[in-house]
Amino acid sequence: MLKTRFPNPGAMELGDPYRTVVGVVLSARTRDEQVLRLLPGLFAAFPTMEDLSVATVAEIDKRISTIGMYHQKAKHLSQLAKLCVERHGGLVPSTMGELVELPGVGRKTASVVLACCFGTPSIAVDTHVHRVTNRLGWVKTKMPQQTETALLKIVPTKVMRLTNQVFVKLGRYVCLPGKPRCWMCPVQKDCAFKKQNLVAPKDADEVVADIARREDSLEKQRLAVAYGKHRS
Ligand code: SF4
Numbered sequence: 001m002l003k004t005r006f007p008n009p010g011a012m013e014l015g016d017p018y019r020t021v022v023g024v025v026l027s028a029r030t031r032d033e034q035v036l037r038l039l040p041g042l043f044a045a046f047p048t049m050e051d052l053s054v055a056t057v058a059e060i061d062k063r064i065s066t067i068g069m070y071h072q073k074a075k076h077l078s079q080l081a082k083l084c085v086e087r088h089g090g091l092v093p094s095t096m097g098e099l100v101e102l103p104g105v106g107r108k109t110a111s112v113v114l115a116c117c118f119g120t121p122s123i124a125v126d127t128h129v130h131r132v133t134n135r136l137g138w139v140k141t142k143m144p145q146q147t148e149t150a151l152l153k154i155v156p157t158k159v160m161r162l163t164n165q166v167f168v169k170l171g172r173y174v175c176l177p178g179k180p181r182c183w184m185c186p187v188q189k190d191c192a193f194k195k196q197n198l199v200a201p202k203d204a205d206e207v208v209a210d211i212a213r214r215e216d217s218l219e220k221q222r223l224a225v226a227y228g229k230h231r232s
Contacts, residue, residue, distance in 0.1 A: 006170065
């Protein structure tokens, strides 16, 4: 049901491990739209992990300075690329243990890469996935990592990849942190949240249309990065 409502892949599913890991590292605490806007320039300048590994931090800085914490992220990307070249032949590693050793890569980023690029059963849990699955009553946890552990026990392997995709979108557009939009929620009847907000606002049609516009625009940006002309 949720996949029908939110059919697009995750915004940082960028077609290969290099692009995906770079995109997810940059998207930490930053809007996907902002990251997708700068990625064509970044990948044009550094089409491969090897290219990124020999770039200076200042050169990376210049390409990503429009987002928050850009200098820290540039340092992480530089170190990450060097490690991938030194230890993994210029490839992104394909195990959780190796991925989380890379600078800027935590379990969430690693899970996105594993699920999207290597087909490894894993569930990336960010604040959206944590909040939504707790409200739904799927888990009862305090921290995202506890949520990940709990979800890995109850979600069937074949839909693990979708879990992050659909709950990030549900959390971003519908199950908002403050007042959720339960009035438009496709899983409202199966939700355990006690304070459901079932009254549609006067501008409900505009809200729904705006979500569709944002998703459409995000997907166009994602496709341009994943399959754009700069692709090597
Ligand atoms: S019904 Fe409300 S609280 Fe439950 S998942 Fe949907 S938006 Fe969130």
